Amino acid sequence: MDDRTLDCEVDLQLERTAAHSRRTSVAEPRAAIAGSDRFQDDLATCSDEESLRRKLVSVRRRRLHCHRLLEQAEAQQNALDEQLLAVIRQRDETVLDYRSVRIAIATQQRQLQISRQWNVTNDTFHIWHSGPFVTINGLRLGAEAPSMEVGSSADTDRQPNGPIEQPRRYLGFGAQPAPSTVNPSSNSNEVRNQEGKNTIRIHWTEINSALGQVCLLLSTLEQKQCCGIRYRHEIVAQGSTSKIGIRSINNQHTAYYNLYSDDSFQLFGKRNFNTALQALVQCVVDAADAVQARDPTITLPHALEKTNTRSGDYVVGGLSVAYGTDGVEWTRAMKYLLTDIKQLMMFKPFGLRHARS
Structure with missing residues (x-):
């Protein structure tokens, strides 16, 4: 190979090297620029992932918080439901109550409307009659009366050979016959008078017991505060041995007289007994005045008046209340007296009928 040929190859090689250098110098900046873009993309991608992770963590936290709030809300709802059920039960119980x-x-x-029709005093102290005799709680008050045949109009309450029947009242309504504890064979004697007629005489034991019931009745009426009854004399209710305390004019002294007696001989007769009996009638007059002052419609069927004599004895229905020789008249007088007392018991405050509407 000659030098010219060698020089051509060297020049060609140099040209090739220069071309390669030029290509390399142009390609390297392009590659560097492409790598930088990819790095920026990678950085952007990494930044998005971190943001998403943070968002995911935040979302998870919010979801956990929402779950907790939901659990609390459910618990509150359950508590409110229980409270609602309790309130409903309480409301139902209140409605039932x-x-x-x-x-x-x-x-x-x-029951109050029924009880307003009761008269307790009238039921406690039942005043009725047994033939010609007046009775209070089954006890006859009177001295004597002519005996009548069984079945007659004046003695329809007496059985032929048995105890006396008294009507039994139930709370002031109706009446049914009920046997009394009083037996004619034991408490009364049937004798013949001068005209040859049979006469029934009442023993003093029954008379004294009946007068004791009258004293207890009048004392009970005085104790009722709504009636304003005040007696001039003092009543000492002691059953068959009751007494009347007669007060003096200035109320400084009180003399007590026995409102009971017997068949024994007494020098002055029944003077003390009659004095007590007159004082008892005075108490009835005081009760009548107090009742009529409050209820003028109540009037006594038999007037109680004083006589114009020195003794000033009371008469009822024109008959003397003093016990004397005429037992039949005294029996009628006692019947009139207890009839007046029964009329006084019709005064409303004596029962339960004065209750407020």
């Missing part, structure tokens, strides 16, 4: 109270009130009002 209210209805039961209304029913009880209606029942008590009906």
